[in-house]
Amino acid sequence: MKFPHEHSLKEIAAIIDCDYVGDNDFPVQGMNEIHVVTPGDIVFVDHPKYYDKALESAATIVLINKEVECPEGKALLISDDPFRDFNKLTRHFKPFQSLNGLISESAEIGEGTIIQPNAVIGNHVKIGKNCLIKSNVTIGDNCVLGDNVIIHSGTVLGGDAFYYKKRAEGYDKLLSGGRVVVENNVEIGTNNSIDRGVTGDTIIGEGSKLDNLIQIGHDTVIGKNCLLASQIGIAGCVVVEDDVTIWGQVGIRSDITIAKGTVLMAQCGVSKDTEPNTTYWGTPFGEVRTKLREYAAIKKLPEIVKKIK
Known part of the structure; x- marks a missing residue:
């Protein structure tokens, strides 16, 4: 999922209220699961078994529950609960919209x-x-x-x-x-x-x-x-x-x-x-x-x- 426009690492960290490793202005363009990530995406990982897979993936921002060495050219979002905070980002960028009729006016x-x-x-x-x-x-x-x-x-x-x-x-x-x-x-x-x-x-x-x-x-x-x-x-x-x-x-x-x-x-x-x-x-x-x-x-x-x- 790509965001409507590019955000900074500092802005994303503020949305989920977490610490981060990387430049304030590090570019964040979207969020995805690990099998579909591309550069500019956030990927989340909350189990040590999968740390390396996430850190070595195409994603350039890793939402992780431990402060580890940050790979060159990437940034980290340090969270006590990456699963929860991935959901926070989904709610922020793709909030639920109710329908007022059978066919949406935006369709x-x-x-x-x-x-x-x-x-x-x-x-x-x-x-x-x-x-x-x-x-x-x-x-x-x-x-x-x-x-x-x-x-x-x-x-x-x-x-x-x-x-x-x-x-x-x-x-x-x-x-x-x-x-x-x-x-x-x-x-x-x-x-x-x-x-x-x-x-x-x-x-x-x-x-x-x-x-x-x-x-x-x-x-x-x-x-x-x-x-x-x-x-x-x-x-x-x-x-x-x-x-x-x-x-x-x-x-x-x-x-x-x-x-x-x-x-x-x-x-x-x-x-x-x-x-x-x-x-x-x-x-x-x-x-x-x-x-x-x-x-x-x-x-x-x-x-x-x-x-x-």
């Missing part, structure tokens, strides 16, 4: 686009040309849709990320300030839930088609010309490359890549990266021919046991 809707009754279009949403938004669709604040997009009834674009920190008193939610971006010629079926990025974008690539009852987590990227069947659950921060086919009831864990041309057969439980142009099946999942041979061998076990006896 931009392209020529030839049809919005059916009871659809909700949030603040600062941009919708391209010749789209069809059916009844009871919700498109949250700041989401972007390209041209020729179809969204079927009951779908929610831009729900909050499922991202919590466990504390003694309960779960603390990380606020979501990102977007959902749907590219040209995408069709999304009924009752899908596509969460916005925490600070970046959740993306549905051009030409992809999604069936009904699909959950896509925050900051996940679906590539171009992908086909997703019903009842799929994809966690956050997944990369699905182009031309992937995912059949029904597949579950995909976070932070992995589904390579170009992959086919995931129904009910796969996907726990690691895939190889390009390969078909997988099963839980735990594996290359489909290998898994079928394993299944055939297991069916022979009762006969083998009889012979042993």
Whole structure:
């Protein structure tokens, strides 16, 4: 998430009331999670296990809970609770805005686009040309849709990320300030839930088609010309490359890549990266021919046991 204009390190420290290491005028241009940071961004870290990863990332400002040696060309924001203060920044730069009607006055809707009754279009949403938004669709604040997009009834674009920190008193939610971006010629079926990025974008690539009852987590990227069947659950921060086919009831864990041309057969439980142009099946999942041979061998076990006896 980039800020509307550049701020100084001193200004950001004042917002969250913390100490800092670096020049007062050190430039701060945005804030992001570690997998999408660029120079000028703030990244937060609150566990020693990940200090080095954050300090060595592309981010040039590190919000951290210990005063450590500051890498050259970077700055530190020293906080007793980086998670809390990251939320403070999200509230400051992306505060909640209520709606006064079904379609926000700040929404931009392209020529030839049809919005059916009871659809909700949030603040600062941009919708391209010749789209069809059916009844009871919700498109949250700041989401972007390209041209020729179809969204079927009951779908929610831009729900909050499922991202919590466990504390003694309960779960603390990380606020979501990102977007959902749907590219040209995408069709999304009924009752899908596509969460916005925490600070970046959740993306549905051009030409992809999604069936009904699909959950896509925050900051996940679906590539171009992908086909997703019903009842799929994809966690956050997944990369699905182009031309992937995912059949029904597949579950995909976070932070992995589904390579170009992959086919995931129904009910796969996907726990690691895939190889390009390969078909997988099963839980735990594996290359489909290998898994079928394993299944055939297991069916022979009762006969083998009889012979042993």
